[in-house]
Amino acid sequence: MKIRLFCCLLFSIMISSSPLFAIADIPELNTDEIDIIFFNVPHGEASLLTNHQGQHILVNTASKRSQKTLYQQLSKLHVDKIETIVITNQSEEYTGNLLYFLEHYQVERLIIPSNMNVEFLEDVDVETWKLNEEFVLWEDVNIRSLDETKDGDISFLMRYGKESILFLNDKETTIEQKLIQQTVDVDILKVAAFGSGHSPSQNFLEHIDPYMSIIFPSQTHKINESLIERLNATWIDVYFLKQSGTVFVRLNKDDYEILTENSSVSLKHS
Numbered sequence: 001m002k003i004r005l006f007c008c009l010l011f012s013i014m015i016s017s018s019p020l021f022a023i024a025d026i027p028e029l030n031t032d033e034i035d036i037i038f039f040n041v042p043h044g045e046a047s048l049l050t051n052h053q054g055q056h057i058l059v060n061t062a063s064k065r066s067q068k069t070l071y072q073q074l075s076k077l078h079v080d081k082i083e084t085i086v087i088t089n090q091s092e093e094y095t096g097n098l099l100y101f102l103e104h105y106q107v108e109r110l111i112i113p114s115n116m117n118v119e120f121l122e123d124v125d126v127e128t129w130k131l132n133e134e135f136v137l138w139e140d141v142n143i144r145s146l147d148e149t150k151d152g153d154i155s156f157l158m159r160y161g162k163e164s165i166l167f168l169n170d171k172e173t174t175i176e177q178k179l180i181q182q183t184v185d186v187d188i189l190k191v192a193a194f195g196s197g198h199s200p201s202q203n204f205l206e207h208i209d210p211y212m213s214i215i216f217p218s219q220t221h222k223i224n225e226s227l228i229e230r231l232n233a234t235w236i237d238v239y240f241l242k243q244s245g246t247v248f249v250r251l252n253k254d255d256y257e258i259l260t261e262n263s264s265v266s267l268k269h270s
Contacts (some may be wrong), residue, residue, distance in 0.1 A: 002107040005041055014071070024179040025254060026248075027114075028052070029050070029051065029250075030052060030252070031052050032252045032253060033051075033052060033250055033251065033252045034049060034050065034051050034138070034141060034160060034250075034251050035048075035049070035050045035248060035249065035250050035251075036048070036049050036050075036054075036165065036248075036251065037049075037050070037077070037246060037247070037248050037249075038190075038214045038216070038241060038243050038246065038249075039062070039070060039073055039241070039246050040237070040241040040242060040244070040246045040247075041062045041063075041066035041068050041069050041070055041073075041216075041217060041218060041241075042063070042065055042066045042069055042217065042219065043062065043063040043065050043093060043217060043218060043219045043220070044060070044061075044062030044063035044065075044066050044092075044093035044094060044216065044217075044218070045059075045060045045062060045089075045093060045094055045095060045194075045216040046058065046059070046060050046061055046062040046066070046070055046097075047059040047060065047190075048077075048079070048183055049137070049141070050077075050079075051138050051141075054084050055138070056079055056081065056082045056083060056084075057082070057083065057084040057085070057086065058082045058085045058086070058101065058195075059085075059086045059088070059139055059167070060086070060087060060088060060089070060094040060095070061085065061091070061094065061095055061096060061097035061098045061100070061101055062093065062094070062097055063092055063093045063096040063097075063210065064092065064096035064097055064100075065219075066096070066097070066254065067096070067097050067100060070097060071218070073246065078083065079105075080105070080106075081105055081106045082101060082105040082106070082107055083107070083108050083109060084107070084108065084109040084110070084111065084137065085098065085101060085102075085107055085109070085110050086111045086143070087110070087111065087112045087113065088113070088118065088153065088154040088155075088156065088167060089113075089153045089154070089169055090113060090115075090149075090151070090152055090154070093194075093218065093220075097264065101201075102121070107124055108124065108125060109124065109125045109127070110124050110125070110126045110127070111127050111128070111129065111135060112126065112127075112128055112129070112205045113128065113129055113148065113152035113153070113154055114128040114130070114148075114152065115152045116152065116230045117126075118195060128144065129145045129148060129154050129156075131146075131147070131148060132144065132145060132146070132182075133145055139160060139254070140158050140160060140253065141158070141159075142158070142159050142160075143156050143157065143158045143159075144156060144157050144159075144184070146179055146182050146224040147175050147178055147179065147180070148171060149169075149170050149175075149196055153169040153170060154167075154169055155168050155169045155170055155175065155179065155192070156165060156169075157182075157183060157186075159250075159261035160251050160253060161252065161253020161254060162253060162254055163187050163252075163254075163255070163256055164183075164185070164186050164187055164188075165186070165187065165189075165190065166179075166183065166186045166188070166189050166190065166208065166210070167190045168188050168189060168190060168191060168192040168199065168200065169192050169193075170192055170197075170199065171192040171193035171196060171197020171198060171199055172197060172198060172199055173198050173199045173200075173201045173204070176199060176200065176201055176203070176204040179204070179208075180204065180207050183207075183208055184207075184208070185208065185209050186208040186209070186210045187210060187211055187212075187256065188210060188211065188212050188213070188214065188249065188256075189208065189212070189213040189214070189236070190213070190214045190216075191213050191215045191227075193215055193221060193232075194215060194217070194218035194221040194223070195215040195221070195223045195224060195227060195228065195240075196218070196222055196223060196224055197224060197227065198224065198227065200227075200229055200231075202228075202234070205230065205231070205234045206234070207235065209223045210236055211236070211237065212237040212238075212239060212258065213231055213236050213237070213238050213239065213241065214237060214239050214241065214247065215238065215240050215241065216241055217240075217242040249258070
Protein backbone atom coordinates (compact mmCIF):
# COMPACT_ATOMS: atom_id res chain seq x y z
CA MET A 1 0.00 0.00 0.00
CA LYS A 2 1.23 3.49 -0.78
CA ILE A 3 2.44 5.72 2.03
CA ARG A 4 0.69 9.04 2.40
CA LEU A 5 1.81 12.11 4.30
CA PHE A 6 -0.90 14.60 5.28
CA CYS A 7 0.00 18.29 5.58
CA CYS A 8 -2.41 21.06 6.44
CA LEU A 9 -2.55 23.78 3.80
CA LEU A 10 -2.64 27.48 4.53
CA PHE A 11 -5.87 27.96 2.63
CA SER A 12 -9.24 26.36 2.45
CA ILE A 13 -12.23 26.05 0.20
CA MET A 14 -15.78 25.59 1.35
CA ILE A 15 -17.88 23.17 -0.62
CA SER A 16 -21.43 22.53 0.48
CA SER A 17 -22.82 19.01 0.56
CA SER A 18 -25.58 20.40 -1.62
CA PRO A 19 -24.87 20.75 -5.34
CA LEU A 20 -24.09 24.47 -4.91
CA PHE A 21 -21.01 25.66 -3.11
CA ALA A 22 -19.40 28.84 -1.88
CA ILE A 23 -15.84 29.49 -3.00
CA ALA A 24 -13.40 31.00 -0.56
CA ASP A 25 -9.97 32.27 -1.62
CA ILE A 26 -8.51 29.72 -4.02
CA PRO A 27 -4.82 30.36 -4.69
CA GLU A 28 -3.96 30.95 -8.32
CA LEU A 29 -2.53 28.02 -10.19
CA ASN A 30 1.21 27.92 -10.63
CA THR A 31 2.54 27.21 -14.10
CA ASP A 32 3.14 23.56 -13.21
CA GLU A 33 -0.30 22.95 -11.68
CA ILE A 34 -3.72 21.94 -12.96
CA ASP A 35 -7.05 21.56 -11.20
CA ILE A 36 -9.54 18.79 -11.75
CA ILE A 37 -13.00 19.34 -10.31
CA PHE A 38 -15.46 16.49 -9.86
CA PHE A 39 -18.88 18.14 -9.80
CA ASN A 40 -21.65 17.20 -7.42
CA VAL A 41 -24.77 17.46 -9.59
CA PRO A 42 -28.27 16.00 -9.13
CA HIS A 43 -27.75 13.32 -11.78
CA GLY A 44 -24.86 12.37 -14.00
CA GLU A 45 -21.17 12.84 -14.47
CA ALA A 46 -19.12 15.96 -15.26
CA SER A 47 -15.52 16.90 -14.45
CA LEU A 48 -13.56 20.05 -15.27
CA LEU A 49 -9.83 20.46 -15.88
CA THR A 50 -8.30 23.92 -15.57
CA ASN A 51 -4.73 25.12 -16.20
CA HIS A 52 -2.81 28.23 -15.15
CA GLN A 53 -3.70 29.96 -18.42
CA GLY A 54 -7.39 29.79 -17.58
CA GLN A 55 -8.18 27.15 -20.20
CA HIS A 56 -10.84 24.54 -19.46
CA ILE A 57 -11.63 20.97 -20.50
CA LEU A 58 -14.95 19.34 -19.59
CA VAL A 59 -15.13 15.55 -19.29
CA ASN A 60 -18.78 14.62 -19.87
CA THR A 61 -21.69 17.03 -19.39
CA ALA A 62 -24.01 15.31 -16.86
CA SER A 63 -27.76 14.86 -17.33
CA LYS A 64 -29.98 17.63 -18.64
CA ARG A 65 -31.73 17.71 -15.28
CA SER A 66 -28.37 18.88 -13.85
CA GLN A 67 -27.98 21.79 -16.27
CA LYS A 68 -28.91 24.56 -13.82
CA THR A 69 -26.67 23.25 -11.06
CA LEU A 70 -23.75 22.74 -13.41
CA TYR A 71 -24.17 26.22 -14.87
CA GLN A 72 -24.23 27.77 -11.39
CA GLN A 73 -21.07 25.97 -10.34
CA LEU A 74 -19.24 26.95 -13.52
CA SER A 75 -20.36 30.55 -13.06
CA LYS A 76 -18.94 30.62 -9.54
CA LEU A 77 -15.67 29.41 -11.04
CA HIS A 78 -15.87 32.18 -13.68
CA VAL A 79 -15.89 29.68 -16.52
CA ASP A 80 -17.43 31.16 -19.67
CA LYS A 81 -15.43 29.26 -22.28
CA ILE A 82 -14.60 25.56 -22.53
CA GLU A 83 -11.97 24.80 -25.14
CA THR A 84 -12.45 21.01 -25.21
CA ILE A 85 -15.22 18.59 -24.28
CA VAL A 86 -14.43 14.90 -23.81
CA ILE A 87 -17.30 12.40 -23.98
CA THR A 88 -16.83 8.84 -22.69
CA ASN A 89 -20.37 7.49 -22.80
CA GLN A 90 -23.37 8.25 -25.02
CA SER A 91 -25.95 7.82 -22.25
CA GLU A 92 -27.97 10.86 -21.19
CA GLU A 93 -26.24 11.00 -17.79
CA TYR A 94 -23.03 11.87 -19.64
CA THR A 95 -24.20 13.82 -22.70
CA GLY A 96 -27.41 15.53 -21.54
CA ASN A 97 -25.94 19.04 -21.74
CA LEU A 98 -23.62 18.59 -24.71
CA LEU A 99 -25.65 20.73 -27.08
CA TYR A 100 -26.06 23.38 -24.39
CA PHE A 101 -22.31 23.67 -23.92
CA LEU A 102 -21.64 23.69 -27.65
CA GLU A 103 -24.07 26.58 -28.02
CA HIS A 104 -22.95 28.66 -25.03
CA TYR A 105 -19.30 27.95 -24.19
CA GLN A 106 -17.36 28.52 -27.44
CA VAL A 107 -16.19 24.91 -27.63
CA GLU A 108 -13.38 24.37 -30.13
CA ARG A 109 -12.66 20.65 -29.81
CA LEU A 110 -14.76 17.58 -29.12
CA ILE A 111 -13.49 14.05 -28.41
CA ILE A 112 -16.24 11.42 -28.68
CA PRO A 113 -16.85 7.67 -29.11
CA SER A 114 -16.50 6.51 -32.71
CA ASN A 115 -20.16 5.54 -33.13
CA MET A 116 -21.59 8.81 -31.79
CA ASN A 117 -23.67 10.96 -34.14
CA VAL A 118 -22.24 14.46 -34.57
CA GLU A 119 -23.85 15.54 -37.82
CA PHE A 120 -25.15 18.76 -36.22
CA LEU A 121 -21.62 20.04 -35.54
CA GLU A 122 -20.03 22.47 -37.99
CA ASP A 123 -17.65 24.79 -36.15
CA VAL A 124 -16.09 22.26 -33.79
CA ASP A 125 -13.03 20.10 -34.43
CA VAL A 126 -14.38 16.59 -33.83
CA GLU A 127 -12.04 13.72 -32.98
CA THR A 128 -12.98 10.14 -32.15
CA TRP A 129 -11.53 7.80 -29.58
CA LYS A 130 -9.31 5.03 -30.94
CA LEU A 131 -8.01 2.23 -28.76
CA ASN A 132 -4.63 3.06 -27.19
CA GLU A 133 -4.48 6.37 -29.04
CA GLU A 134 -3.18 9.26 -26.99
CA PHE A 135 -4.63 12.77 -27.06
CA VAL A 136 -2.53 15.70 -25.91
CA LEU A 137 -4.79 18.08 -23.99
CA TRP A 138 -2.13 20.50 -22.77
CA GLU A 139 1.60 20.29 -22.35
CA ASP A 140 2.35 17.13 -20.34
CA VAL A 141 -1.39 16.41 -19.91
CA ASN A 142 -2.39 13.35 -21.92
CA ILE A 143 -5.33 10.98 -22.08
CA ARG A 144 -5.25 7.49 -23.57
CA SER A 145 -8.12 5.15 -24.35
CA LEU A 146 -7.69 1.78 -22.65
CA ASP A 147 -10.94 0.06 -23.60
CA GLU A 148 -14.19 0.61 -25.47
CA THR A 149 -17.31 -1.47 -24.83
CA LYS A 150 -19.68 -2.59 -27.57
CA ASP A 151 -21.88 0.38 -26.61
CA GLY A 152 -19.00 2.81 -27.08
CA ASP A 153 -18.22 3.43 -23.40
CA ILE A 154 -14.61 4.56 -23.06
CA SER A 155 -12.29 3.82 -20.15
CA PHE A 156 -9.23 6.05 -20.24
CA LEU A 157 -6.15 7.05 -18.31
CA MET A 158 -5.17 10.67 -17.76
CA ARG A 159 -1.55 11.42 -16.93
CA TYR A 160 0.17 14.57 -15.73
CA GLY A 161 3.79 13.96 -14.82
CA LYS A 162 3.81 11.17 -12.23
CA GLU A 163 0.12 11.62 -11.43
CA SER A 164 -2.59 9.50 -13.05
CA ILE A 165 -6.38 9.30 -12.97
CA LEU A 166 -8.26 6.27 -14.27
CA PHE A 167 -11.73 7.02 -15.60
CA LEU A 168 -13.31 3.57 -15.47
CA ASN A 169 -16.46 3.28 -17.59
CA ASP A 170 -17.12 -0.45 -17.71
CA LYS A 171 -18.83 -1.73 -14.57
CA GLU A 172 -18.06 -5.40 -15.24
CA THR A 173 -14.86 -7.13 -14.14
CA THR A 174 -14.25 -8.71 -17.56
CA ILE A 175 -12.41 -5.55 -18.60
CA GLU A 176 -9.89 -5.75 -15.81
CA GLN A 177 -7.41 -8.28 -17.19
CA LYS A 178 -7.00 -6.06 -20.21
CA LEU A 179 -6.48 -3.00 -18.04
CA ILE A 180 -3.99 -4.76 -15.79
CA GLN A 181 -1.72 -5.14 -18.79
CA GLN A 182 -1.89 -1.39 -19.46
CA THR A 183 -1.87 0.23 -16.02
CA VAL A 184 0.24 -0.01 -12.90
CA ASP A 185 -0.23 2.52 -10.10
CA VAL A 186 -3.17 4.92 -10.28
CA ASP A 187 -3.62 7.86 -7.92
CA ILE A 188 -7.33 8.54 -8.43
CA LEU A 189 -10.03 6.14 -9.63
CA LYS A 190 -13.32 7.36 -11.09
CA VAL A 191 -15.66 4.42 -10.46
CA ALA A 192 -17.83 3.28 -13.37
CA ALA A 193 -21.62 3.43 -13.57
CA PHE A 194 -22.12 5.51 -10.40
CA GLY A 195 -20.89 2.68 -8.19
CA SER A 196 -23.58 0.26 -9.35
CA GLY A 197 -21.31 -2.35 -10.95
CA HIS A 198 -18.89 -5.07 -9.89
CA SER A 199 -15.63 -3.45 -10.98
CA PRO A 200 -13.12 -2.81 -9.55
CA SER A 201 -12.46 -6.26 -8.12
CA GLN A 202 -10.13 -6.85 -5.19
CA ASN A 203 -7.40 -8.11 -7.50
CA PHE A 204 -7.66 -5.05 -9.73
CA LEU A 205 -7.65 -2.66 -6.76
CA GLU A 206 -4.50 -4.27 -5.42
CA HIS A 207 -2.88 -3.89 -8.83
CA ILE A 208 -3.68 -0.21 -9.44
CA ASP A 209 -3.51 0.75 -5.72
CA PRO A 210 -5.35 4.11 -5.85
CA TYR A 211 -5.38 6.64 -3.02
CA MET A 212 -8.93 7.78 -3.61
CA SER A 213 -12.05 6.97 -5.61
CA ILE A 214 -14.82 9.19 -6.95
CA ILE A 215 -18.47 8.15 -7.27
CA PHE A 216 -20.80 10.51 -9.11
CA PRO A 217 -24.48 10.93 -8.11
CA SER A 218 -27.26 9.10 -9.93
CA GLN A 219 -31.01 9.09 -9.46
CA THR A 220 -31.42 5.84 -11.39
CA HIS A 221 -28.48 3.61 -10.39
CA LYS A 222 -28.39 1.68 -7.13
CA ILE A 223 -25.07 1.58 -5.30
CA ASN A 224 -23.48 -1.87 -5.07
CA GLU A 225 -22.78 -2.07 -1.35
CA SER A 226 -20.31 -4.93 -1.72
CA LEU A 227 -18.25 -2.74 -4.05
CA ILE A 228 -18.17 0.05 -1.48
CA GLU A 229 -17.16 -2.40 1.24
CA ARG A 230 -14.35 -3.60 -0.99
CA LEU A 231 -13.09 -0.06 -1.57
CA ASN A 232 -13.18 0.74 2.13
CA ALA A 233 -11.50 -2.53 3.08
CA THR A 234 -8.63 -1.67 0.75
CA TRP A 235 -8.09 1.65 2.60
CA ILE A 236 -9.14 3.73 -0.37
CA ASP A 237 -10.78 7.07 0.41
CA VAL A 238 -14.24 6.96 -1.16
CA TYR A 239 -15.81 10.28 -2.17
CA PHE A 240 -19.55 10.04 -2.74
CA LEU A 241 -20.05 13.44 -4.33
CA LYS A 242 -23.67 13.52 -3.19
CA GLN A 243 -22.35 13.45 0.38
CA SER A 244 -18.98 15.19 0.15
CA GLY A 245 -20.02 17.85 -2.33
CA THR A 246 -17.94 18.91 -5.29
CA VAL A 247 -14.33 17.77 -4.92
CA PHE A 248 -11.36 19.85 -6.08
CA VAL A 249 -8.02 18.19 -6.74
CA ARG A 250 -4.96 20.31 -7.48
CA LEU A 251 -2.14 18.46 -9.21
CA ASN A 252 1.43 19.18 -10.05
CA LYS A 253 3.69 16.64 -11.70
CA ASP A 254 4.70 15.00 -8.43
CA ASP A 255 1.78 15.18 -6.01
CA TYR A 256 -1.69 16.59 -5.45
CA GLU A 257 -3.94 18.30 -2.94
CA ILE A 258 -7.53 17.35 -2.19
CA LEU A 259 -9.87 20.19 -1.27
CA THR A 260 -13.26 19.28 0.13
CA GLU A 261 -15.75 20.63 2.63
CA ASN A 262 -14.24 18.76 5.55
CA SER A 263 -10.53 18.75 4.75
CA SER A 264 -7.77 20.47 2.87
CA VAL A 265 -4.76 18.19 2.73
CA SER A 266 -1.69 17.61 0.65
CA LEU A 267 -0.98 14.03 -0.31
CA LYS A 268 2.68 13.48 -1.09
CA HIS A 269 3.79 10.22 -2.60
CA SER A 270 6.69 8.04 -1.70
